Amino acid sequence: MQILAQLIASGISVGMIYGVIAFGYQLTFATSKTLNFGQGEALMLGALVGLTTINFLIGHALGTLSAFLIMLPVVLVFGLLQGAVVEFLGVRQAIRTKSEAGWIMATIALGIIFKNVAENVWGHDALRFPSPLPEAALNVGGVRIQPMEIAIVIGAVLLMIAIEIFNRRSIYGKAVVATANDRDAAGLMGIDTRLVITFSYALSSMTAAFAGVLVAPITLTGANMGAALGLKAFAVAIIGGLSSGVGVVVGGLILGIVENLTGYYISTGYKDVPGLLLLLLVLSIKPSGLFGAATIKKV
Amino acid sequence: MTVSKFFLALAATTALTFPALAADPIKVGLSGPYTGGSSSMGVSMRDGVKLAVDEINKAGGVNGSMIQLIERDDEAKNEIGVQIAQELINKEKVVATLGFINTGVGQAAQRFYQEAEIPVINNVATGSILTRQWPDQKTNYVFRTAANDTIQSAMIAEEAVKRQGFKKPAILADSTNYGQLGREDLTNALSKLDIKPVAVEKFNIGDTDMTSQVLKAKEAGADVILTYAIGPELAQIANSMAKLGWKVPLVGSWTLSMASYIDTSGPNGDGAMMPQTFIEMPTTPKRKAFIDAYHKAYGGDRMPSPVSAAQGYDSAYLLAAAIKQAKSTDGRKIRAALEDLQEKIEGVVTVYDHPYTATDHEAISANIPVFGLVKNGRVVPAHPEDVAGDKALRVKPKS
Numbered sequence: 001m002q003i004l005a006q007l008i009a010s011g012i013s014v015g016m017i018y019g020v021i022a023f024g025y026q027l028t029f030a031t032s033k034t035l036n037f038g039q040g041e042a043l044m045l046g047a048l049v050g051l052t053t054i055n056f057l058i059g060h061a062l063g064t065l066s067a068f069l070i071m072l073p074v075v076l077v078f079g080l081l082q083g084a085v086v087e088f089l090g091v092r093q094a095i096r097t098k099s100e101a102g103w104i105m106a107t108i109a110l111g112i113i114f115k116n117v118a119e120n121v122w123g124h125d126a127l128r129f130p131s132p133l134p135e136a137a138l139n140v141g142g143v144r145i146q147p148m149e150i151a152i153v154i155g156a157v158l159l160m161i162a163i164e165i166f167n168r169r170s171i172y173g174k175a176v177v178a179t180a181n182d183r184d185a186a187g188l189m190g191i192d193t194r195l196v197i198t199f200s201y202a203l204s205s206m207t208a209a210f211a212g213v214l215v216a217p218i219t220l221t222g223a224n225m226g227a228a229l230g231l232k233a234f235a236v237a238i239i240g241g242l243s244s245g246v247g248v249v250v251g252g253l254i255l256g257i258v259e260n261l262t263g264y265y266i267s268t269g270y271k272d273v274p275g276l277l278l279l280l281l282v283l284s285i286k287p288s289g290l291f292g293a294a295t296i297k298k299v
Numbered sequence: 300m301t302v303s304k305f306f307l308a309l310a311a312t313t314a315l316t317f318p319a320l321a322a323d324p325i326k327v328g329l330s331g332p333y334t335g336g337s338s339s340m341g342v343s344m345r346d347g348v349k350l351a352v353d354e355i356n357k358a359g360g361v362n363g364s365m366i367q368l369i370e371r372d373d374e375a376k377n378e379i380g381v382q383i384a385q386e387l388i389n390k391e392k393v394v395a396t397l398g399f400i401n402t403g404v405g406q407a408a409q410r411f412y413q414e415a416e417i418p419v420i421n422n423v424a425t426g427s428i429l430t431r432q433w434p435d436q437k438t439n440y441v442f443r444t445a446a447n448d449t450i451q452s453a454m455i456a457e458e459a460v461k462r463q464g465f466k467k468p469a470i471l472a473d474s475t476n477y478g479q480l481g482r483e484d485l486t487n488a489l490s491k492l493d494i495k496p497v498a499v500e501k502f503n504i505g506d507t508d509m510t511s512q513v514l515k516a517k518e519a520g521a522d523v524i525l526t527y528a529i530g531p532e533l534a535q536i537a538n539s540m541a542k543l544g545w546k547v548p549l550v551g552s553w554t555l556s557m558a559s560y561i562d563t564s565g566p567n568g569d570g571a572m573m574p575q576t577f578i579e580m581p582t583t584p585k586r587k588a589f590i591d592a593y594h595k596a597y598g599g600d601r602m603p604s605p606v607s608a609a610q611g612y613d614s615a616y617l618l619a620a621a622i623k624q625a626k627s628t629d630g631r632k633i634r635a636a637l638e639d640l641q642e643k644i645e646g647v648v649t650v651y652d653h654p655y656t657a658t659d660h661e662a663i664s665a666n667i668p669v670f671g672l673v674k675n676g677r678v679v680p681a682h683p684e685d686v687a688g689d690k691a692l693r694v695k696p697k698s
Contacts, residue, residue, distance in 0.1 A: 264511040
């Protein structure tokens, strides 16, 4: 029983990271029906920018925790800018010409470019990220959890709630929701949908960058950290449903937990398989995802 | 830097270094990963080789010619290793090549040297297969100055089971060629001691959460963890064990001495043990001179990978001696000279007295490596008595 609880606890923190990245996919898909396939690279850039910032702050005699908190806004702003750049260079043109696949290649290409830039700036090596919280694990009823793992879950939930509140309550958020519901109608009502789409890309990269600095202290930071996470989060987005914010979080948790359970109860060699089987299963039974609303495309 | 600019710069530096040389330089290839996850080993190896070549050239070179190193970064990628092999053989016309950190890269690239009859001294990669890739061919152009995995896995099993008395080992290995071939060697070595591992677990490069692997080993009642993987993932194992509040000794292949393991695991990584051909300690005059020269040339007070640096350094001296004895830069003659080396060479790792024969291309025998132990961010001897007195210098027995 204790082992099961331990596996689930570790699975939740990993799954939450998948969930936040997938949440970023969902943000841009809602407004523009396009995705940033360089989401993993957005995460990686966020983590590396965060690393440089936090090391700079620690170098100026700040404690790790306060340095981490001061670093957060820097990383969030960087994420916003990075997402806007991706939209401007890779997606805008494809949307304007109603290209079906142009944005796919463009966002993948930008992702590769970002990775190469990161390799040249930060090198190829995996770097250690200073942990803002103590690294010794807490013992919660026999289940051992690192403080940073709890911080990941809390941080991820807070960020997603903040974005949801923004979308529902603020006038700008309403423009986002309106664009998501019907871009043409929103445009006719005087909403600058192009700006809304740029904004959703910025927001999406911001969540990825945030996920990057959350996960970095328990993993390592490096130019290659994003690829695997971005891909898994994509599977999560498909499982949970690309049109549902709750769906991607649940999808992330499912994948994180299932991976750990398989690793323990079946074989660590097959850890990645059940997640992908689940993906195939969802695609064949409910293609819009577990929580996704089926859309009818009129031609 | 673009490729053409790079070659231009290379040509310029070459021209500057050898302005008034009468004889053509002897070109020696140097292939290893200077970037990426294996770079600490690659860079140390390169620095060790360069140090030796500088010393050799300062002492007048070999047969009146200077040695010129042609360095290439294979990024630990098999396909790039192959490209580099072809470039070094066909374009640069090297007389021999030193290097290879990764077994996969060596396996893919050495074929071209074998075909071109150009000797390779493999100075870091440990895959047992590397020196016997072509059992059906009359001659073999691949030599080694590293302790191969057959030696290492036997040492690991011996240390864990016989010396420390553990009965229930768990094996954790990564899913690469290195990890899986090593796991096989380890299982074989254990079965010779009538021990069956209680758990055999696997993980991928880049995995960050080892909870399920470590939990499985723990629940199987393992009293020691044997590893075959590289630095970053090894560190994640140590960190996951610390997270689960479970501490059993970690004994594994020599990669537990990688800087990326030691630095990333921090205090969690202390106590890990691994076979080492060289520990950064001045136990012989030659070793002291080597350590001093290394830090004078490259700074710092800790080599990123002392084993790679020492084996690289020694490989350059072995090659130089063979070229001198062959009085030629013909690959076949250098190979023949390596297989019957007359000069006794005092290296950092050991004293090489006829290190190779026509059938034995391994300079390091099972008695040479000793166990190292990670302590406060450095590798120290696990059993000080193993390196005390005349045991400091261990020599390959005469065959």
